[in-house]
Amino acid sequence: MISYRPELDPALMAPVAEREELREVVRALLQKYAGTEQVRAAAASPAGYSEELWRRLNAELEIGRLAMAEELGGHGYGMAEVAVVLEECGAALLPEPVLGSAVLGCQALAAADQPAGVRDLLDAALDGDLIVTVSLGGADLTAGRRGSDWVVEGRRERVLHAAAADLVVVDVETAEGPALFALRADDLTIAPRTTIDPTRRQADVAAVGAPARCVVGPERFARVAARLGVLRDVAVAAEHTGIVGELLDRTVEYVGQREQFGRAIGSFQAIKHRLADVLVDRERSRSAARYAAVAFDAAPASAALPAAIAASVCADAVVRTAHETVQLHGGIGFTWEHFAHDYVRRALGDEGLFGASRASRAQIAELVGI
Structure with a gap:
């Protein structure tokens, strides 16, 4: 059991110009190379992702090097910067192995007992040549x-x-x-x-x-495995946060254009209430995921609890938002060909792969001694 209260400096949660500039760069790249049809084509390819986009992500953004220590060939940033990239990757439903290789894979190799013994693997992974x-x-x-x-x-x-x-x-x-x-x-x-x-x-x-x-x-396995587990929770929460924000933006745009009885359906009170609930989910997700990311950087030994909270909050939010997106797009949203169903599949697939929110809540209860 650990005793934990949010004691990080509130300034750590303040907007950072560099991160927003990074967000704009990543977003511009993905808008050009990872639209809905491009993502679907990449996911259906033999590799399961776009090899061209993967090269660009590594050559132009050096995604694997962002949070890597400088002595290991990285840029020395933290999870707060990587989370910016992951939010945009989640929003685009990127099939490229950003989470698995550039984040978890590189960090697993960097945690080696003897880094020199796996340096050849790490260098290739940082370049994106080794997945x-x-x-x-x-x-x-x-x-x-x-x-x-x-x-x-x-x-x-x-x-x-x-x-x-x-x-x-x-x-x-x-x-x-x-x-x-x-x-x-x-x-x-x-x-x-x-x-x-x-x-x-x-x-x-x-x-x-x-x-x-x-x-x-x-000798070191338990510590390293625990750190990788926390890192995974923070990273997946960041992806889910990006999805929730993207779906809210696209749904607001749709209900502002779709008319019924001579009015945009977004002007109806029932629609406004449902969108307000999604907005609350977006803000909760952003707060939880971004706090977990800065906690991982500032106090990694105490990051397990904020990471579990972020995992729980964001997993619930992404499932609710994906289903609301289908509903609020009406008849067209119920067709499997509609973009909203790609997000439903990601939300439900992540539950099976990484665990549903109830597992994270059980972990929270254990950490706080309930």
Whole structure:
């Protein structure tokens, strides 16, 4: 149990000009290369994402380097800056592996016991040339020694972007305790899964005597795994925040144009009340997600609670907003071809992949000792 009160300097939540400039740059790039039809085409491609846009994100924005320490080849910013990028990626429903590789994958490699031992992997991941995915939370993989090398046996289900990844970082049971290992995708059997959300591809991974490289040993595993879990919650909350804001903007635009009985439907009191509820969800999401991001940067040891709160608030908000968007677009919104259903699929798919809000609320209760 931890005792926690929001004690961060309120100035940390104030608008920062650099972050807003970053937001405008990311938004402009995605408006040009990640419109609805472009995203759908990328998600349906063999890779599951646009390789051209992925190159641009790494070459022009260097997304993997934003929150990486300067001594490891990064720019030394924090999660508050990465969250800006993730909000815009969420708003566009980007299928590129920003979350899995540029955020979680790079940070997992950077946490290595001996960074020099994985520097070749980290450098390639920071450039975007090596796509990394991270899967934590299972006792279905084991590792043992074969001479001086490690080999991994077992199976892991529902690994994000596994079919497109070059490297899979997973938690593995060893004789000394759990550890974090990196496995080359070429040494694994990967079976893609059919999921509700085509922009978040998943696959099952099987290892049979697969050579592996130990990234984090049993001594540091618990701390590193906990930090990666908090980072994942903060990152997904940021994506959900971007989705809620995007759907509110698009719905407000629609109800201001759609007329019934000679009036824009947005002028009807019932519509105004429903949009007001979505606005409240947007503001709650932004507050929770952005606070969690600055908490992760300023006080990482105490970031678990704000991250769990953000995960819960934003997961609820994104599901409600996606369904309201369908409803408020009326008959056209009920067609599967409509853009709103892409967001419904992302919201429901993320519940299955990362956990529903009730799991986060249970975590909150545990953290505060309820």
